[in-house]
Amino acid sequence: MANFSLKINGKTLQADVTPDTPLLWVLRDHLGLLGTKYGCGIAACGACTVHVDGEPMRSCSLPVSTIANAKITTIEGLSEKGDHPVQLAWDEKDVAQCGYCQAGQIMTAAAFLKKNPKPTDEDIDMAMSSHICRCGTYHRIKDAIKLASTKMK
Amino acid sequence: MKTSTLYNRRDFLRLSALSGSGLFLGFNLLPTAKLDAAVYDAALESTFNFNAYMSIGIDGIVTIFSPNPEVGQGIKTSFPMTVAEELDVDWANVKVEQAPLDASRFERQVAGGSGSTPHSWKRLRQAGATARQMLMEAAANRWKVPVSECSTEKGVVIHKSSGKRLTYGELAMEANKITPPKEVTLKDRKDFKLIGTFVKGVDNQAIITGKPLFGLDFYREGMMIAMLQRPPAFGLKLKSVDSAAAKAMPGIMDVVTFKNNVAVVGKSTWEVKKAREVLKIEWQEDGKLESTDDHNRIFKELLNSDKAEVRRKDGDTEGAFKTAAKIIEAEYQCPFLSHSPMEPMNFFAHVTADKVELIGPTQNPSPVKNDVAKLLNVSPDKVTVQMTRMGGGFGRRLKSDFALEAAELSSIIKAPVKVIWTREDDMTGGSYRPACRYRFRAALDKEGNITAFHLRGASINAGDSTRGGNNFPVGSIPNVLIDSVDHKSAITTGPWRAPITNFLAFAEQSFLDQIAEATGKDAVQLRLELLDKAKKSPTGAIKYDIDRFKAVIQLAAEKSGWGKQKKGVFQGFSVYFAHASYVAQVAEMVKVKGKPVLKKIYCAVDCGIVVNKSGALNQAVGSVVDGLGHAMYGNLSFKNGAPEQSNFNTYRLIRLNEIPDVEVHFVDNGIDPTGLGEPVLPPLGGAVANALYKATGKRVNNQPFMSGNDDLLEKML
Numbered sequence: 001m002a003n004f005s006l007k008i009n010g011k012t013l014q015a016d017v018t019p020d021t022p023l024l025w026v027l028r029d030h031l032g033l034l035g036t037k038y039g040c041g042i043a044a045c046g047a048c049t050v051h052v053d054g055e056p057m058r059s060c061s062l063p064v065s066t067i068a069n070a071k072i073t074t075i076e077g078l079s080e081k082g083d084h085p086v087q088l089a090w091d092e093k094d095v096a097q098c099g100y101c102q103a104g105q106i107m108t109a110a111a112f113l114k115k116n117p118k119p120t121d122e123d124i125d126m127a128m129s130s131h132i133c134r135c136g137t138y139h140r141i142k143d144a145i146k147l148a149s150t151k152m153k
Numbered sequence: 154m155k156t157s158t159l160y161n162r163r164d165f166l167r168l169s170a171l172s173g174s175g176l177f178l179g180f181n182l183l184p185t186a187k188l189d190a191a192v193y194d195a196a197l198e199s200t201f202n203f204n205a206y207m208s209i210g211i212d213g214i215v216t217i218f219s220p221n222p223e224v225g226q227g228i229k230t231s232f233p234m235t236v237a238e239e240l241d242v243d244w245a246n247v248k249v250e251q252a253p254l255d256a257s258r259f260e261r262q263v264a265g266g267s268g269s270t271p272h273s274w275k276r277l278r279q280a281g282a283t284a285r286q287m288l289m290e291a292a293a294n295r296w297k298v299p300v301s302e303c304s305t306e307k308g309v310v311i312h313k314s315s316g317k318r319l320t321y322g323e324l325a326m327e328a329n330k331i332t333p334p335k336e337v338t339l340k341d342r343k344d345f346k347l348i349g350t351f352v353k354g355v356d357n358q359a360i361i362t363g364k365p366l367f368g369l370d371f372y373r374e375g376m377m378i379a380m381l382q383r384p385p386a387f388g389l390k391l392k393s394v395d396s397a398a399a400k401a402m403p404g405i406m407d408v409v410t411f412k413n414n415v416a417v418v419g420k421s422t423w424e425v426k427k428a429r430e431v432l433k434i435e436w437q438e439d440g441k442l443e444s445t446d447d448h449n450r451i452f453k454e455l456l457n458s459d460k461a462e463v464r465r466k467d468g469d470t471e472g473a474f475k476t477a478a479k480i481i482e483a484e485y486q487c488p489f490l491s492h493s494p495m496e497p498m499n500f501f502a503h504v505t506a507d508k509v510e511l512i513g514p515t516q517n518p519s520p521v522k523n524d525v526a527k528l529l530n531v532s533p534d535k536v537t538v539q540m541t542r543m544g545g546g547f548g549r550r551l552k553s554d555f556a557l558e559a560a561e562l563s564s565i566i567k568a569p570v571k572v573i574w575t576r577e578d579d580m581t582g583g584s585y586r587p588a589c590r591y592r593f594r595a596a597l598d599k600e601g602n603i604t605a606f607h608l609r610g611a612s613i614n615a616g617d618s619t620r621g622g623n624n625f626p627v628g629s630i631p632n633v634l635i636d637s638v639d640h641k642s643a644i645t646t647g648p649w650r651a652p653i654t655n656f657l658a659f660a661e662q663s664f665l666d667q668i669a670e671a672t673g674k675d676a677v678q679l680r681l682e683l684l685d686k687a688k689k690s691p692t693g694a695i696k697y698d699i700d701r702f703k704a705v706i707q708l709a710a711e712k713s714g715w716g717k718q719k720k721g722v723f724q725g726f727s728v729y730f731a732h733a734s735y736v737a738q739v740a741e742m743v744k745v746k747g748k749p750v751l752k753k754i755y756c757a758v759d760c761g762i763v764v765n766k767s768g769a770l771n772q773a774v775g776s777v778v779d780g781l782g783h784a785m786y787g788n789l790s791f792k793n794g795a796p797e798q799s800n801f802n803t804y805r806l807i808r809l810n811e812i813p814d815v816e817v818h819f820v821d822n823g824i825d826p827t828g829l830g831e832p833v834l835p836p837l838g839g840a841v842a843n844a845l846y847k848a849t850g851k852r853v854n855n856q857p858f859m860s861g862n863d864d865l866l867e868k869m870l
C-alpha cells in the first residue's frame with residue numbers, strides 16, 4: 001500500500017492503495033466519485049474515460065502510480081453546474097437510453113471539441129468510434145456533438 | 154371515455170401516520186420530501202390493494218412514482234407522463250421517483266416482453282384522472298358550486314363563470330377527504346397535451362453529471378466487495394480449492410465456497426480481483442463439454458429428426474408437397490449471443506436474522522424476492538428489493554442468479570456485500586441468446602401460389618424455437634406444418650431482446666424474399682397478396698391484425714419510394730409483427746468500388762399511440778442499430794464448453810462510425826399503445842439481407858453476416 005496524492009477536479013485528494021490500482025477503482029472505491037463507469041476493464045469500451053491533463057484517457061487501464069502530478073477531471077468536475085456545452089447538448093438531444101456509457105462519451109466529446117470545435121462527420125466518427133453504447137444511441141450522440149459545437153466558447 | 158376506477162375508499166393511502174397531517178394517493182402534505190423505500194413501504198403497509206402512483210405537496214409539486222424498473226427503455230419518463238396527462242398538471246412541476254417493489258399494489262413490475270405500456274396504460278390514466286376528479290370536487294365544495302362547472306388547467310382547478318382558481322397544492326388536504334369516484338372520464342385523445350410530445354428523460358441531469366444511479370454505484374458503509382470464480386466452462390463443477398494465497402493478499406477478508414462458486418471477499422474491487430487471480434482451483438466434468446462444431450452437427454441431426462414437436466398444423470402439408478410444381482427450401486442459422494449490457498451483473502445483499510435487504514439492477518424484481526426467500530428459507534415478507542437504474546439489460550436481468558448468489562454469500566459471511574461481475578464474468582457467465590437453425594420449405598403450384606409451408610426449428614436450449622408457430626405467413630397458406638426440436642445443453646440460455654423473433658424474423662423474411670423471386674413477384678406485392686388471402690380465406694387461427702399489418706407495409710413502401718427504381722440504389726424489404734407491434738423496414742444499399750454499402754433504413758412502426766416521441770424514436774433507432782450490429786458481428790462460439798470470446802476486444806459490437814441513416818415513421822391510428830422495447834429489432838436483419846442480395850446476388854443465410862464474408866462486407870457499415 002502507498003499513499004497517493006491526486007489532483008482531481010481542482011482538489012487534492014488522498015488515496016491509500018496499491019500502486020497498480022487503476023485510477024477507475026481509486027475514483028469509485030476510495031474517493032466516492034461514481035460518475036466514471038466500469039465497462040470492460042481493458043480500455044475497449046470507453047465508459048471509464050476521464051481527462052488527464054485535458055486528454056481523454058481510459059481510467060480502467062491507468063495505474064494510479066503513473067499519474068503523478070497530472071490534473072484529473074472526471075464527469076463530476078467537467079462543469080460546476082452541469083452546464084458544459086456538451087452536457088447541455090446531451091440533455092437537449094435526450095441522448096441517453098440506459099445512460100451508463102454516457103459519462104465516458106461526454107468526456108471524450110468534450111476533450112475532442114476543445115481541440116476541434118467545428119468537426120466534420122468524419123472527425124466525429126474518428127473521435128467517437130472507440131466508445132461502445134450498447135443501447136445504440138449513436139445517432140443522438142452525433143447530433144449532440146454537432147449541437148455542442150455551436151455552443152462551444 | 155368513461156371508465157370504472159380500480160379504487161375504493163380504503164385503497165387510498167393515508168400518509169398521516171408519517172407526517173401527522175398528510176395524505177397520500179394520494180396526496181401528502183410533506184413538502185415533496187424525497188420518500189425513500191422504507192418510508193414508502195411503511196406508508197403502504199397501512200393499506201392494501203392500492204395503485205399508489207402519486208403524492209401532491211402543498212407547494213403543488215406532484216411526485217409520481219414509477220413502478221417498473223428502468224433499463225433504458227424510458228419507462229421512468231413515459232409512465233409518469235401518462236399519469237400527469239390525466240391529472241392535468243404542468244410537467245415542470247412533476248418529480249419522478251422509482252417506486253419500490255410491491256407486487257400487491259403495482260401488479261406487474263417487470264421490464265420485459267415490451268409489456269409495461271400495454272399493461273399499465275389504462276391504470277396510469279385512471280390514477281391521474283381519479284386524483285383530478287377528487288381535486289375538482291374539493292374545489293367545488295369550497296366554492297359551493299356544482300363540480301360539473303369546474304375544470305382544470307396545469308395544476309389549477311378553475312370555476313370559469315366566477316373566475317375562481319385554486320391550485321392542486323391548496324386543495325391537496327381537502328381532496329384527500331373526498332370519496333374516490335366510482336368512475337372517471339378519461340381525456341379524449343385530441344385533448345392530450347403531454348402524450349405524443351418530445352419529453353426528455355427524467356434522469357438526464359443525473360446521467361450527464363455523473364450522479365450515482367446504477368447498481369454498481371451503490372455503496373454503503375461497511376459493505377464488502379466480492380467476486381466469484383464460477384466454472385470456466387459449461388459442464389464443469391468444482392473439485393477442490395486452495396485459497397491460501399488469495400487469503401494472504403492485501404485487503405482480503407475471506408474466501409468462501411458455495412455451490413460451484415468460490416467467492417473472494419474484500420474491501421475493494423481491485424484487491425478482490427487480484428486475489429481471485431491467485432486462487433488455485435481444480436474443476437471436474439459434470440456434463441458434456443460442447444463446442445460450436447458439436448452444435449453444427451447436432452443442428453443437422455435435429456433438422457432431420459422424427460422427434461420434433463408439432464407447434465401448428467393446418468391442412469395436409471405432406472400431400473401438398475407431393476403435388477407441388479416447385480419446392481423452395483432454405484436454412485438459416487444463428488449463434489449464441491451475449492447480452493453484454495454496459496453495466497455488468499452485480500447485486501447488493503444484506504442478510505440478517507430478521508430481514509433480507511436486496512438492492513440492485515433487476516428487470517424482474519418479484520422473482521428476485523421470491524427466489525431469494527426460497528433459497529434462504531425465509532418468508533418473502535422479510536425480503537425487500539430496491540431497484541436501481543440499470544445500465545442495460547436486454548433480457549439478461551430478467552433472471553435472478555446474480556441476486557441469489559449475493560444473498561447466499563451475505564448469509565454465509567454475515568455481512569453486507571456487493572457481488573461484482575467483471576466484463577469477462579458477464580460475457581462467459583451464461584444465459585445467452587440460444588443458437589438456432591431453421592429449415593423453411595414452401596410448395597408452389599403452377600401459378601406460383603404457395604400451397605404448403607413447413608418450418609422446422611432446431612435449437613440449443615431454446616425450448617420452442619418457433620414461438621408457438623403462429624407467425625405470418627401462417628393464416629394465408631392452406632397447408633402449414635410448424636414443428637421444433639431442442640437439444641438440452643449445459644450452456645445456459647435465456648431471453649435476449651425479442652426472444653426467438655430476434656433471429657426467426659430474419660429467417661422468415663429472407664425466405665419470403667426467395668419465394669417472391671421464385672414466383673416473379675415484388676417483395677411488397679407478395680406480402681400484401683398473402684395478407685389479402687389471409688383475410689379472404691383464413692387458415693386456422695390468426696394472431697395478427699391484417700389491416701394493421703398492411704398499413705405498416707404500405708407506409709414503409711411509400712416513405713422509402715419502394716419500387717421507384719432509384720438509380721444505383723438497392724432496396725430490401727422486411728416486415729414483422731412481434732410483441733403486439735407492427736414494424737416494416739426498407740434497407741437501402743449502394744455499391745462503392747463493387748462492394749455493398751448500407752446507407753439507410755426506413756422504418757414504419759405501428760405501436761398504437763406514441764406516448765413519448767423522444768423515447769419512442771430513441772427505442773426505434775436504437776433497435777435498428779442493435780439489430781444491425783448483432784446481425785453483422787454478434788458471435789459467441791464455444792470450445793470444450795467454454796466461450797471463446799470474453800470481452801469487447803474479441804466480441805464485436807457495432808460502433809458509432811458504422812451506423813446508417815435511420816428514418817422512422819409512426820402510424821397514427823389512435824389505438825391504445827403497445828410496447829416498443831423490442832419490436833423494431835426483429836425485422837432489421839431481413840431488410841439488410843434482402844438488400845444485400847439485390848446489390849450483390851449473394852444470399853447471407855447465417856448470422857453473423859461477416860462470418861466467411863469478410864471481403865465482401867468489410868465496408869458495408
